[in-house]
Amino acid sequence: MIELVIFAGVAVALLLLMLWAARERAGSQRSPLAAPDLPLEEMFPLHCRHFPQVRQALSGPDDAYLRQRASRKIARRARAERCLVARQFLVGIEEDFSRLNRLGRTLAALSPRVNRKQETERVWLWLRFWISCRLVSLSLRTGRVSVPRLAHLAQLVGHLAAEIETAMGGLETAAGKPLGTSLSA
Amino acid sequence: MHPVPSSYILWVAGTVLELLAATLAIRHGLFRRLPVFTGYLFLVVAHEIGWWAIVHSSGYASPPAFYFYWVSQALLLSARALAIAELCQSILRPYRGVWALAWRILLVTASGLLSYAAWASFGNRAWITLFILTAQRGLELAAVAILITLMLISRYYGIQVQPLQRLIALGLGFYSAVQILNNSFMREFLGHYFDWWNWVRASSFQVALVLWLLALRKPLPATAPAPALLPQEIYDDLTPQVSYRLRALNDRLLEMLKP
DSSP: OHHHHHHHHHHHHHHHHHHHHHSOOTTGGGOTTTOTTOOGGGGSOOGGGGHHHHHHHHOHHHHHHHHHHSOHHHHHHHHHHHHHHHHHHHHHHHHHHHHHHHHHHHHHHTOSSOOHHHHHHHHHHHHHHHHHHHHHHHHHHTTOSOHHHHHHHHHHHHHHHHHHHHHHHHHHHHHTSOHHHHHTO | OOOOHHHHHHHHHHHHHHHHHHHHHHHTTHHHHOHHHHHHHHHHHHHHHHHHHHHHHHOTTSHHHHHHHHHHHHHHHHHHHHHHHHHHHHHHTTSHHHHHHHHHHHHHHHHHHHHHHHHHHHTTTTSHHHHHHHHHHHHHHHHHHHHHHHHHHHHHTTOOOOHHHHHHHHHHHHHHHHHHHHHHHHHHHGGGGHHHHHHHHHHHHHHHHHHHHHHHSSOOOOOOOOOOOOOHHHHHHHHHHHHHHHHHHHHHHHHHHOO
16 A cells, blocks of 8 residues: 555656646747847846945945944834845846856757766756755845855856856857857857 | 446547547658657557457457457557657757767666666566556656656756647656556556556546647647757857856855854
């Protein structure tokens, strides 16, 4: 009977997984391999471009100023709002990570040869990042993550975007044609 | 033991659907794109007619029915395995880099599950019915696992699966998943469950047929042109940079979690 229960569970789980995996993606019409007009820029990090504004909103001096000058109630409300900004920014960073990951996957899909190690590592990184993001989000809610650390993370994504864009520019020059066209072909 | 009238109704409905699917496959030229799958549809029709001719004349429990059923099941299962391999190839092969990686993943998955099927059925070799049911369950498990892996790889790399391919995969996967469940019940309750087992098997195949008919109801769209691949150096230059940055992001995120 135990075997029956196990296999019944496995069969139902496989059926659900099959339905989930085979469903048409909402954005499939905009898939890089399906749509010829997908702008390459959509694969680059976007949220990190707002980093200077967010850094200002989360800056330490602002916090100190509030503590000195504002009433306790206003300071508490400001801290709650800063926390909300931080959480929203974390969501943005997650989206940026997804975009970069997507760029990597698209490059692999359109490449004549792929490196098994690189591909495995990217899957592993994505899994780790996804779990870490959930944990950081939880920590932000409980106030256990300092905002400056989040700002450092944002800075890193910003550098990342700039470097990849520079590298793409260099490759475009070398290839003699815009990669946006090639990627979306 | 001869079939009851309701079995004949189920058989007529199933045969009509099978004939319709085979006819549409020829009419819409599916045999040019997926020849093995088209051949499988015809094999199903031939099996159905042969099976009912034998059952009608000798009954379910006769030796000819027993041998015909299990030999034809082995043939159909092999044809289905080949059709699944053909489907994997038709979806992933145009993407050379991904295909080179994916066929190895699919082969490892299939080998692992087929070894399990062999090991599990060997443990039940004392009784032929139990042996066959266990082997069949293992093989169905391998089939559905391969199809899920195929869909996950396509999804991960953003490879577009045509509606035709998707519905064929869904039909094959649905039938295999239901058979895992069905054979598990049959192993547990054996003779008491036979009528139900037969009914579930036939009905689930009809559901799969309806999915395939949905895929074949309209003329097939023109074959998508092969994707234009990028020069290899683009992958070689950019991928390590992307991976490096993703790694750095992960490390920084983990740092944030440290007390």
